[in-house]
Amino acid sequence: MKVVVLGAGVIGTLTAWYLLEHGHEVIIIDRASAAAMETSYANGAQISVCYCEPWANPAAPLKLLKWLPRDDAPLLFRLKLDPHQWSWGLRFLSQCTGSAFDRNVRQLVALGQYSHAAFHEVFAKTGIECNREEKGILHFFTSQQAMDNGSHEAAVMQRYGVKRDVISREAVLQVEPALQSFAEHIVGGTYTPEDESGDAFVFAQKLMKQCLARGATALFQTDILGFECHGAGVTRVQVKDQNTGEASTIKADAYVAALGSFTAPLLRRIGIYLPIYPTKGYSATMRLKQPEKASSVSMLDDDFKIAISRLGDSIRIAGTAETAGYDTSLNSSVSKVRCKMLVERYEQLFPGVADTTEPNFWAGLRPSTPSNVPIMGRSKYGNLWINSGHGSLGWTHSAGSGRAVAELISGKKPDLAFRFCGV
Numbered sequence: 001m002k003v004v005v006l007g008a009g010v011i012g013t014l015t016a017w018y019l020l021e022h023g024h025e026v027i028i029i030d031r032a033s034a035a036a037m038e039t040s041y042a043n044g045a046q047i048s049v050c051y052c053e054p055w056a057n058p059a060a061p062l063k064l065l066k067w068l069p070r071d072d073a074p075l076l077f078r079l080k081l082d083p084h085q086w087s088w089g090l091r092f093l094s095q096c097t098g099s100a101f102d103r104n105v106r107q108l109v110a111l112g113q114y115s116h117a118a119f120h121e122v123f124a125k126t127g128i129e130c131n132r133e134e135k136g137i138l139h140f141f142t143s144q145q146a147m148d149n150g151s152h153e154a155a156v157m158q159r160y161g162v163k164r165d166v167i168s169r170e171a172v173l174q175v176e177p178a179l180q181s182f183a184e185h186i187v188g189g190t191y192t193p194e195d196e197s198g199d200a201f202v203f204a205q206k207l208m209k210q211c212l213a214r215g216a217t218a219l220f221q222t223d224i225l226g227f228e229c230h231g232a233g234v235t236r237v238q239v240k241d242q243n244t245g246e247a248s249t250i251k252a253d254a255y256v257a258a259l260g261s262f263t264a265p266l267l268r269r270i271g272i273y274l275p276i277y278p279t280k281g282y283s284a285t286m287r288l289k290q291p292e293k294a295s296s297v298s299m300l301d302d303d304f305k306i307a308i309s310r311l312g313d314s315i316r317i318a319g320t321a322e323t324a325g326y327d328t329s330l331n332s333s334v335s336k337v338r339c340k341m342l343v344e345r346y347e348q349l350f351p352g353v354a355d356t357t358e359p360n361f362w363a364g365l366r367p368s369t370p371s372n373v374p375i376m377g378r379s380k381y382g383n384l385w386i387n388s389g390h391g392s393l394g395w396t397h398s399a400g401s402g403r404a405v406a407e408l409i410s411g412k413k414p415d416l417a418f419r420f421c422g423v
Contacts, residue, residue, distance in 0.1 A: 012258035014402030036204035044318035045309035049112035050192035056095035074305035091370035115400025278365035283318035378422030
């Protein structure tokens with residue numbers, strides 16, 4: 001079959017790769033100049049199968065209220081005159097129950113484990129190097145209350161089949177000796193040895209090159225305008241070349257919408273309403289002045305709810321979430337506070353290790369669903385498929401999502417306990 005993949009982020013690129021594995025003819029379309037230039041560009045870098053709890057949980061509403069006045073809050077809900085945001089927010093609250101949490105976390109764990117196996121397959125077949133570290137993820141705590149909460153969360157996740165160990169301060173320092181300079185503040189931690197980290201941007205760029213070498217076609221700097229539909233199917237996708245301004249249509253047997261946060265507004269034009277809304281995330285990437293003193297294990301800082309990942313001779317600090325519509329600018333007072341916090345916190349943890357004078361700040365839009373569970377499967381149009389809504393776990397779930405959707409398109413049933421739509 002001829003399949004058009006809309007979106008060349010890490011989700012779209014892996015979907016294209018798996019479609020090629022199944023022998024399909026693949027066309028990839030993206031408005032950017034290359035693969036992974038938006039949401040996948042400078043994310044937190046963690047492949048965190050074992051840290052996949054949904055944001056929506058019984059404790060979330062009270063935390064959100066407490067965080068409302070803080071510009072540096074881990075999750076900041078900025079109300080806008082946007083009915084889609086209000087609808088998303090109400091759905092989010094409906095997911096903050098114990099039964100919804102149980103239902104959602106089961107799917108996220110299953111998809112994470114499936115994706116972990118798919119990643120190993122992709123890395124083995126492609127030989128791609130992307131500053132991948134297979135050293136687990138270390139979550140450290142600086143108060144006994146936080147440690148107790150972390151221990152409880154670890155016990156909960158262990159019941160879902162996740163290996164998350166509760167460890168002492170001494171064990172934290174054994175896992176990551178670079179934390180020695182901050183040791184007096186650490187009470188303990190949790191550790192997931194099966195988790196990983198790596199540069200999603202580098203990975204997607206290299207995988208795209210391999211897709212093109214295998215015969216895929218990529219149309220970059222191409223805007224996706226909409227669809228032509230007839231009956232229960234899509235007949236063509238409407239596009240426009242940014243350089244020439246020329247509009248055209250592309251006909252295929254199947255289409256995959258993997259456009260991150262922009263999947264929802266595009267599909268609304270043809271009567272498909274998805275509960276996907278962007279949550280803005282921030283990162284700072286800095287050159288290491290003293291690489292030998294920097295951490296190599298990917299970490300979670302519980303106090304500031306940020307991720308820290310080593311990427312070769314650089315370090316990336318990422319985190320926070322802000323529902324602020326489709327704005328990715330870094331100029332607002334809130335954005336400046338959040339960016340400054342990332343750099344200052346790293347300097348507190350590892351003084352003098354990174355060059356804090358010229359951090360590369362970035363903001364991207366996580367395509368979030370109220371449940372944190374992505375939307376994958378067939379739409380109401382029989383040949384239009386959806387692979388979107390992965391939120392903060394896009395890098396983690398990308399290989400499994402690409403593999404599963406490619407299998408569905410190929411008429412196969414993925415070996416995955418997941419509620420696919422339309423199948």
